[in-house]
Amino acid sequence: xxxxxxxxxxxxxxxxxxxxxxxxxxxxxxxxxxxxxxxxxxxxxxxxxxxxxxxxxxxxxxxxxxxxxxxxxxxxxxxxxxxxxxxxxxxxxxxxxxxxxxxxxxxxxxxxxxx
Numbered sequence: 001x002x003x004x005x006x007x008x009x010x011x012x013x014x015x016x017x018x019x020x021x022x023x024x025x026x027x028x029x030x031x032x033x034x035x036x037x038x039x040x041x042x043x044x045x046x047x048x049x050x051x052x053x054x055x056x057x058x059x060x061x062x063x064x065x066x067x068x069x070x071x072x073x074x075x076x077x078x079x080x081x082x083x084x085x086x087x088x089x090x091x092x093x094x095x096x097x098x099x100x101x102x103x104x105x106x107x108x109x110x111x112x113x114x115x
Contacts, residue, residue, distance in 0.1 A: 013057030
């Protein structure tokens with residue numbers, strides 16, 4: 001594959017609003033699929049499909065812990081690229097950090113065990 005084809009594949013992976021939102025959600029820390037599903041308010045199959053596209057492009061990686069799969073940014077340079085795109089488009093997107101979601105049962109969101 002030549003350089004232009006590789007670059008095209010990268011831009012294809014980025015050319016989707018939900019994938020950009022997923023990358024933004026993964027900026028600060030890894031997140032599990034259940035959390036990303038609750039965050040996007042989409043079905044798990046849809047979120048997994050978008051995560052697979054990002055993983056196939058080499059932008060994210062996953063790790064399994066028990067029954068949960070956690071995703072994280074593979075190469076932090078993608079965040080620099082996204083920052084530049086935001087600057088070019090004058091986007092005022094907030095940098096999403098982990099927020100506790102009632103619809104999520106991940107250990108980060110499930111605060112029932114805390115006193």
